[in-house]
Amino acid sequence: MPDPIPRAQPPPIRTVRWWRWRRNPLRRPNDLLQAWIGLILAITVVITAPLTAWAVGTTVHDRLTAAANEQARSGGDTTAVLLNDAPGHPEPGSAEARETQYPVKVRYTAPDGTARTATTDVDPGLPAGHRVEVWTNAEGTLTKPPMPPDEIRNRAVGAGALTGITMLITSTLAYRLTARVLDQRRMRAWETEWQQTARRWTTSP
Numbered sequence: 001m002p003d004p005i006p007r008a009q010p011p012p013i014r015t016v017r018w019w020r021w022r023r024n025p026l027r028r029p030n031d032l033l034q035a036w037i038g039l040i041l042a043i044t045v046v047i048t049a050p051l052t053a054w055a056v057g058t059t060v061h062d063r064l065t066a067a068a069n070e071q072a073r074s075g076g077d078t079t080a081v082l083l084n085d086a087p088g089h090p091e092p093g094s095a096e097a098r099e100t101q102y103p104v105k106v107r108y109t110a111p112d113g114t115a116r117t118a119t120t121d122v123d124p125g126l127p128a129g130h131r132v133e134v135w136t137n138a139e140g141t142l143t144k145p146p147m148p149p150d151e152i153r154n155r156a157v158g159a160g161a162l163t164g165i166t167m168l169i170t171s172t173l174a175y176r177l178t179a180r181v182l183d184q185r186r187m188r189a190w191e192t193e194w195q196q197t198a199r200r201w202t203t204s205p
Helices: 029-074 095-099 148-204
Strands: 076-082 102-109 115-122 131-136
Touching: 029 076, 102 131, 115 131
Parallel strands: none
Antiparallel strands: 076 102, 076 131, 102 115
8 A cells, every 4th residue: 555645744833022023014003012011011010019019018017116116115914814714625736726726714913003804815725723924005905915026027028029919910910901902903903904805806897
């Protein structure tokens, strides 16, 4: 049986890079406009995103630090006594048990010397009478202690990173929306030109 005649393979499709920046018969003004918009958005993100993220992170760090310092000056820690047993965790010794706390009523002495009772979160399994450290504000009300420096730094870094990511996502969506609008304009222009060309092809002499 004779060997089948090999079929000619179509040439591979080659992608022309940066074609919107090169002069060619297929490039339209909208193509060049899209290229400029993409370039401007890219430059804007590369330059402004790090600066904005740094500014936001610095602002968050300064505000949280000032709030923590004010809280430390106006309040203080004291010892409270559990009035009830804290519930036990269903999985004692697990990682979840080490991070879980339960609200329990405690008695403590306010800065003005009066005895008060309130509810605060404590570790699971603590018996009644157990002593825990609590933080009170200037009015003697239980509140969270000042934020430690590590947490302040982590929140500041997170705020800065979130700002940078948000700017990147926003610019990407803006470019895609612009490209979609320009694609619709190109399609309408091609349809108009095709209608004019089709009339010339189908008109009898």
